[in-house]
Amino acid sequence: MITIKDIAEIAGVSIGTVDRVLHNRGRVSTTTKASILSIVKEKGYRKNIVASQLSNNKRTVFAVIMPLPHQNDYFWDLIKEGIETGKEKLGFFKIDLQYFFYDRFDKHSYEIEFKKAIAIHADGFLIAPVVADQAIKYKSLIREDQKVVLINSDLPNFSRISHIGQNSYDSGRTAAKLMSQIIEESGTIAVIEVEPEDYHINIRARGFKEYIRKNTDSTVKTYMLPVENHLAEYEKTVEKMTYENRDLIGLFVPNSSVHYFAEMLKDIKIIGYDLVEANTRMLESGNIDFLLNQQPAKQGELALESLFKNIVLVEDVKEFQFLPIEIICRENLESYKLGGKNE
Amino acid sequence: MITIKDIAEIAGVSIGTVDRVLHNRGRVSTTTKASILSIVKEKGYRKNIVASQLSNNKRTVFAVIMPLPHQNDYFWDLIKEGIETGKEKLGFFKIDLQYFFYDRFDKHSYEIEFKKAIAIHADGFLIAPVVADQAIKYKSLIREDQKVVLINSDLPNFSRISHIGQNSYDSGRTAAKLMSQIIEESGTIAVIEVEPEDYHINIRARGFKEYIRKNTDSTVKTYMLPVENHLAEYEKTVEKMTYENRDLIGLFVPNSSVHYFAEMLKDIKIIGYDLVEANTRMLESGNIDFLLNQQPAKQGELALESLFKNIVLVEDVKEFQFLPIEIICRENLESYKLGGKNE
DNA sequence: CTGTTAGCGCCTTCAC
């Protein structure tokens, strides 16, 4: 592995000069610059980040903008954990994390937190843009040289180095496949949808419905997820669902709120999302048949790793990083709880 | 973060002395040693590996001892890939990998390769001890100060810093749960077992059988996996299986050879293991219903990471690291192929 | 037994 000193020697200049052209700072005569660059290219020079980090005294700071951890049944807490372990792994590299949690149900919250994040002049942003319209509205506050990674859901025309998430459509289809296997005969299957802003959730619902229609004799019927997080609202929805469909055999809830429904519904097959505490309990008790998982922790970890790779190591990062669609039932649940972090 | 220099200052000694006690090299008076250690503890000193690596000129070398990558339908190649990406992530840290591939079907191969591995005086060993008896027989050749990580299967009384694998019993139960869901009525389910030396495979079979017996009305019947990898042998087994059981409704193959069976058997439900090429093709075509995955790549990566952590960073590593039991069907297969490494 | 010193490869400041 060639070093900056080697280059200097070959070019017949000092390491200071080499450094200058490598970082595009200070003035260097065009001739020496060209000669240095050609050596760099020819010899395949890559900077030694270990040395670089040691010497470099500035810390790189990342702003994490995401919903309050407790929202969506603590789903976001899992993401946060992953970000944390990502930082852990980066060990002695000088990176700072600053969190900005917004209330996803409060219209103004995103703006407030986002502007706070802008103010710290971070080198990179890790954003979970659940409130799509808001995220798009303020995105121009991010400077060109600040890198962003979008996590969990993607946004069109949002300039970012990477999006980390899951293929929502296939995920819905996977749920449908399972549903079709576990129902004993055909009937009506209820599908929950959500407010349009959270569109990747609805894509799951679409994948589910299209699969069921194409591959089974069952019918699907759509119900809206209560906007207010009150038990009474869920009860109303469940009542309506059961009243309207005497032949109700299954329910698909494309997000973490499946446990609310599972608690009230017996004798039908239920498939939902996310290994949040409330859901895993229902899975264990048998009220929920399958949960799909989107590896929130892994998403967080990958997101941080990607920012680091792009900003600190100055390496390219894949524009899309889709994680596996994980299927969880009672029998393999334990193996997921441990998550490779046991004992 | 406190540095070695800070400690020296506080203790009123030179950094050389501090270094000596931290590395247990050279003689240091008991008093100064005690005082330094107390400061270390009190201030929570952790060595800066970035600086350490930069300064340290010796490379640490790991010996990887595993079956030939192409064996078991290229399963081991997946493990190897994981080890490789693990190394990739360790980037500029000076670690060397040396592979020693043994032929798992050749009695003497393990001994030969293992002795070669011993000869390089590695700092750590990453061993996949499929041939349990051999591995145990020669383990004493490893020195006390050499750390070992066992991957894929574990060995009793084998002194190792960590075992990385999967809970075989639960994995069998998970397969059984799926089988019980997809069969339409009861009948006979064939289960394949293997030579006893590969015992974790048979534990899967046991988990499967016990679940089926307890939770369904179906019967299970055991057949042995052909020792010789000839198509004719598989054909014989399949013939026997179908001839003996007119009501054959399902087949469980607890390892990667499921595709041989799937190719010949129609109209029954089939569950097997591992996302090797031959199997994923059968999953796509519908001949196999579910595959369980044991994250071979992740296993490899974790194993390398664990060695690194323990040897280079001198940090503790969990003794058991069990990975999730992953369920794959046609609909989520694509998401696993990408494996977060796409685009 | 203990202190000093010269690097590891890169970055930054200062002087010419």
Place this chain on the structure above:
DNA sequence: GTGAAGGCGCTAACAG
């Protein structure tokens, strides 16, 4: 424009 020099934190060799 360019070079020289000091330092990041740790290691290892050398001198007492």
